[in-house]
Amino acid sequence: SMFLPPPECPVFEPSWEEFADPFAFIHKIRPIAEQTGICKVRPPPDWQPPFACDVDKLHFTPRIQRLNELEAQTRVKLGGGGGFEQAARDYTLRTFGEMADAFKSDYFNMPVHMVPTELVEKEFWRLVSTIEEDVTVEYGADIASKEFGSGFPVRDGKIKLSPEEEEYLDSGWNLNNMPVMEQSVLAHITADICGMKLPWLYVGMCFSSFCWHIEDHWSYSINYLHWGEPKTWYGVPGYAAEQLENVMKKLAPELFVSQPDLLHQLVTIMNPNTLMTHEVPVYRTNQCAGEFVITFPRAYHSGFNQGFNFAEAVNFCTVDWLPLGRQCVEHYRLLHRYCVFSHDEMICKMASKADVLDVVVASTVQKDMAIMIEDEKALRETVRKLGVIDSERMDFELLPDDERQCVKCKTTCFMSAISCSCKPGLLVCLHHVKELCSCPPYKYKLRYRYTLDDLYPMMNALKLRAESYNEWALNVNEALEAKI
Known part of the structure; x- marks a missing residue:
């Protein structure tokens, strides 16, 4: 029952010069990072976008996750929200944070920042596999909408932006810009694919998790942790995608009954050690505040949050992806799976x-x-x-x-x-x-x-x-x- 953490994924620390062009940088690291499926990017230390949002004004209704059911009884995922059923109550960012901190400190009987990440990780995998214990957590996942805008500075028209905000408005690493830049291929799609072109926001708490999945059309994804406690990730390189699917098919065949519609993708949490035992290469990382995680085409990834945090993520497609994008549509055809575009x-x-x-x-x-x-x-x-x-x-x-x-x-x-x-x-x-x-x-x-x-x-x-x-x-x- 001992959890053996997978090896760490690569971590890149670009110079200002390398950081200037995200697409050139991603192209440069690709030979290394595509071998692990995920990688972490630490921006130059003085790259610090302001976080504008008001913690008392932002309202959302989180979803509920019962940890012991994640593995045993897999849920239906709706859209990109990892969707589980709605929780009963509405929170502001502040009240959610108070609930999240109270849950974690009570659970471990310690101040939240004193709990070692290794302990949370070990405990997460113990809980997921223990049917008898019924731990329930909540999490928020919402598309960047009018009332719950991006965590990065955006042009709103109304307010005069601070010089600090102006500085980050047109940065390629501002996740609102990445999908519409020259070197991005999704920039040219006029069809309404807001689920793939607009950033999604995620409010996490201790043990809230996201199941093993790959992105629609095998696109890249990039995730920025604005603030809060770390997000723990597991990644599998794209070349091992079918290996992982075969292990899942063998151990959870009910996941592979053909799904009659686009939104209902059955997803599951599976212990990385189980995959590793079946010779699937798995890598891990703790993404801390101010760090990016990039997932590469067809790289399965999953993970959980160490505590209260706020993240933002978006899909993007580079020229490197184009042949894979075509291969993916062919794969969807064989699976009778709907396309996004x-x-x-x-x-x-x-x-x-x-x-x-x-x-x-x-x-x-x-x-x-x-x-x-x-x-x-x-x-x-x-x-x-x-x-x-x-x-x-x-x-x-x-x-x-x-x-x-x-x-x-x-x-x-x-x-x-x-x-x-x-x-x-x-x-x-x-x-x-x-x-x-x-x-x-x-x-x-x-x-x-x-x-x-x-x-x-x-x-x-x-x-x-x-x-x-x-x-x-x-x-x-x-x-x-x-x-x-």
């Missing part, structure tokens, strides 16, 4: 804005688009051979997502789909032509967003933009040589 639609959206893209982004998007075009060409030839003759252009992006999902695999259609007049409004993707209805294929219609002839010039625009950089470098060199 159409990957292909995002690619085409970027191609249509090729002239204003970051050159490195343009080059990477071009490579992904080439794969998309080849796949689409092959699929269209296949459905033609099946006997689908009729075709018509369709602006898929004008349809709400729930009106353009494949009847069979639930994927969000964009490049193409098949329809039949016998089932108006229903669509299948080109992988599932046979699942639409019992009519013969000559009665079907191929709905396409672009002809292949439309797509090649779009890809060329990306190529031109990507090469504009090479051309510029060449011209600079020639100018220098002429001077010599």
Whole structure:
């Protein structure tokens, strides 16, 4: 019953120069950090964003967590809130903090800051596995909304901002900015994916926890602990994702009954030692106030809070992620799992804005688009051979997502789909032509967003933009040589 803590994940302490560009820095540390799935980043000591919010004005109703049920009887997770049922009472940040501190000091019979992190960790894993003990905790998880704004400075229009706030307003490490920066790929998605583009806020107390999960579309996530007691994390590298899933399938098969809808993802707490015994690599860290934790694509992570704290997190996607994003949508199709957005639609959206893209982004998007075009060409030839003759252009992006999902695999259609007049409004993707209805294929219609002839010039625009950089470098060199 002894808990053996996993090895520590890497910790980076960037210089001011390295810290200036978050995307360049994340790209630099990736070879190391993707091997552990999670890493910790300590900003330069004088990087200290102000925390503006009023502890007496912020109201929220936390959720309840019964620790002994986390492992035995797994709950249904709603959205990004790790969702358990609502607690009975409403708190302000201050009253929640008073409750949280009282709980921890009573539990350990010590002042909160005197409880060693190792003891809380050991006790957490003991409680989770002990059916007999019924310890209940509460926690708050809320999307950054009007009444419960970000912990980072934001432009509100109303108030005159302090010089200190101005300083952090446009920082790349201000989590409101990360998803909309030039080097971020989600910046170009116009669809309403607020769950992935807006930061989420988390108010923790001792033992409140988040279950093993990966991010939607296998995106990165970044978490900042504004203040309070540490958050303990466990991470598994992306290359071991399927290993972890196999261990979970073996030990908790009930988790893998197919889920009929997007929001209901069954999740569980599983002791890192159990995973380690099954040869899954696991790493841990204690994230302290003022520190960032970054999770890499398809890296499973879970954890718990050591005490009262306040954290903020957001998803982001870099150019490194693009091929994984495509692989993820294919994986979702095989699992019949809903998408948050159409990957292909995002690619085409970027191609249509090729002239204003970051050159490195343009080059990477071009490579992904080439794969998309080849796949689409092959699929269209296949459905033609099946006997689908009729075709018509369709602006898929004008349809709400729930009106353009494949009847069979639930994927969000964009490049193409098949329809039949016998089932108006229903669509299948080109992988599932046979699942639409019992009519013969000559009665079907191929709905396409672009002809292949439309797509090649779009890809060329990306190529031109990507090469504009090479051309510029060449011209600079020639100018220098002429001077010599």
